[in-house]
Amino acid sequence: MFNETVLKEIEEIKAKYPERRSALLPSLYIAQREFGWLSHEAMECVSKALNVPEAMVRGTASFYSMYKHKPVGRHVIQLCTNISCMILGAEKLVDFIGTRYEVQPGGTSPDNRFSLVIMECIGACGTAPAMLVNTDFHENLSEKRIEEILDKYK
Amino acid sequence: MEKFLLKNIENPDSADINEYVKAGGYKNLSKVLESGPKEVVEEVKKSGLRGRGGAGFPTAMKWSFAMADPKxxxxxxxxxxxxxxxxxxxxPILEKNPHLLIEGMVISGYALGSEYGYIYLRGEYPEANDILNAAIRQAYEKNYLGDNINGKGVRFHLSVHQGAGAYICxxxxxxxxxxxxKKGQPRNKPPFPVNVGAWSMPTIVNNVETLSNLPYIIEIGGEAYSRIGSSECPGPKLxxxxxxxxxPGVYELPMGISLKDIIYNHAGGIKDNAKLKAVIPGGISTPVLPPDSIDCAMDFVSMPKAGSMLGSGAVIVMxxxxxxxxxxxxxxxxxEHESCGKCVPCREGTDWLRKVLERIEYGKGTEGDIELLSDIAEIMSGKTFCPLGDGAAGVVTAMIKHFRDEFEEHIKNRKCSLADSY
Incomplete structure (x- = not known):
């Protein structure tokens, strides 16, 4: 179960909406923060905290690509390969990250340091190619820049 | 042109309420609280403002439907x-000029008789989430949000709702x-959201840029605003x-400016003097244009005549x-990834189109594949629940129309001659 502090946080979110189910997306983010990913247990906690059936929690969670349905590494690299990034070399960067950090799209490196997620546009097209590492934007990427940036995430 | 939407964003503290107020912010809100909600609607009507999200629907008309509903x-x-x-x-509005959006929302809420607003923010903008939440807190402290705005007894509450990575939302x-x-699957229409929207109540959904135009309309008046840019869809456009x-970057220019002007004058022309091949003028769901078609006016009315759409005004130059x-x-x-799966033509059509395009690109295309693509696109057109499927079909149709040679070459040579670039 969530602890008291988390439950209080969810109560405050519920108060912002006329119906409690509206707090589902924010609560799933909280569960992900608390558990690291949306395990069965994490979704059960959300279901209980909101009094929304588990099937609905799972159904909603499965629809959105930013919820993690398996454990992830310490840092999540979210690299965009949509058209503005692609035409400026993003697909080669996927290969580079794969070789240099032993992590494939959708996977996690053996040392559990990085997970790699291919994104569908992160709104940084004017400074493409771009990625988010956890919640930090990194733009105008090249192989060299990626090395400099990722070496800081231990 | 004087900037309004992107005013002051070079100031590193532009997101702070004090800086915003110093630059004249929130004075338009104070002005409308004196004159009354009807005047706001009147000014918006006169301004000719059209929604900036992509469809270009007249804002005053959308508002009037919601206001006519007694619920x-x-x-x-x-x-x-x-x-x-x-x-x-x-x-840039969300991260550098959040109070412009907040002011626009309070003005709109006041005009519409709405006391509750939500900003549905995409999950991919974590910085904007922090900045917006801080700005909302400041606005509550200074009484620009809350139960008694500016001491006038006007109520408007605002919060951020973070999405989680679904384009269709x-x-x-x-x-x-x-x-x-719930899952972000489009609803059947009618009823429209202006009558039966969130929690079954009348709901007005407006884009960030649309709402951020409100303080400007109030400041200069609807009539003056209507004289900026194109007469049929006036105003500044990002x-x-x-x-x-x-x-590359975000440019605030008058609506109706030529696409060629944007690329060659404002964005400095083609990188390294290379040869222009194609332009997607309004985000990837708008039809691609060849170089000889880019001397067109970028607005909601002119672009369809030029063979594409204004969309969100996202120009991708190739x-x-x-x-x-x-x-x-x-x-x-x-x-294919973003199709919500609710309707068959979109769910199956995007998957099928992707498969055929993939085999052509990787040298496994066969004779008849181009016709097959056109067939699938035609079958999808106009038969999907929402514009996602239509957009996908239109993208393929335009690509074949303007670059058919390239498709044929891939099939004939059984390879992509530019494959090394990727």
Whole structure:
């Protein structure tokens, strides 16, 4: 179960909406923060905290690509390969990250340091190619820049 | 042109309420609280403002439908789910000028008789989330939000609702489903959200840029506003320019400016003097244009005549190093991934189009594949629940129309001659 502090946080979110189910997306983010990913247990906690059936929690969670349905590494690299990034070399960067950090799209490196997620546009097209590492934007990427940036995430 | 939407964003503290007020912020809100809600609606009507999210629907008309509905409460949703690839125009407002949006929302809420607003922010903008929440807190402290705004007894409450990575939630009924805690699948229409929206109540969904125009309309008056840019869709417009140009970025320019002017004058022309091959003018769901068609006016009325759409004003410029089959394949991979799965033509059509494009790009295309693509696109057109499927079909049709040679070459030579670029 969530602890008291988390439950209080969810109560405050519920108060912002006329119906409690509206707090589902924010609560799933909280569960992900608390558990690291949306395990069965994490979704059960959300279901209980909101009094929304588990099937609905799972159904909603499965629809959105930013919820993690398996454990992830310490840092999540979210690299965009949509058209503005692609035409400026993003697909080669996927290969580079794969070789240099032993992590494939959708996977996690053996040392559990990085997970790699291919994104569908992160709104940084004017400074493409771009990625988010956890919640930090990194733009105008090249192989060299990626090395400099990722070496800081231990 | 004097900047309004992007005013002051070079100031590193532009997101702070004190800086915003110092630059004249919130005075338009004070002005409308004196004159009354009817005047706001009147000014918006006179301004000719059209929604900046992509469809270009007249804002005053959308508002009037919601206002005519006797049900209360009414909800005001700001669509900040900026997901159309190539688009990054709302990001500077959200991150650098959040109080402009807040002021625009309070003014709109006041005009509409809505006391509750939500900003549906895409999950991919974590910085904007922090900045908006801080700005909302400041606005509450200074009494620009709350139960007694400016001491006038006016109430408006605002909060941020973070999305979680689903492009389709930019469609207004999907956005509403999502804020209700459900999968973001579009609803059947009618009823329209202006009558039956969030929690079954009248709901107005307006784009970030649309709402951010409100303080400007109040400041200069609807009539003066209507004289900026195109007569049929006036006002300033934000254009996101990306790809092979010297100076990519967000530009605030009058609506109706020529696409050529944007690329060659404002964005500095094609990068490294390369040869222009194609331009996607309004985000990837708008039809591609060849170089000889870019001397067109960028507004909602003129672009369809030029063979495309204004969309979100996201200009993606491609030089001749780019393989158009590859671009079409990547676009369809996106649409397939983002199709919500609710209606068959879109769910199956995007998947099928992607498969055929993939085999052409990788040298496994066969004779008849181009006709097959056209057939699938035609079958999908106009038969999907929401514009996602239509957009996907239109992208493929335009690619074949303008770059058929390249598709044929891939099939004939059984390879992509530009494959090394990727």
């Amino acid at each position: 209360f409460p009414k909800y005001l949703m700001c669509n900040a789910d900026e997901g159309e690839p190539g688009t990054f125009k709302d990001r 930019g469609e207004e009924t999907a956005l509403i489903e999502s804020i209700e805690g 254009f996101s320019v990306s790809g092979h140009v010297e100076r 030089d001749d190093s780019v393989c158009m089959v590859r671009v079409a394949y990547r676009a369809l991979k996106f649409f």
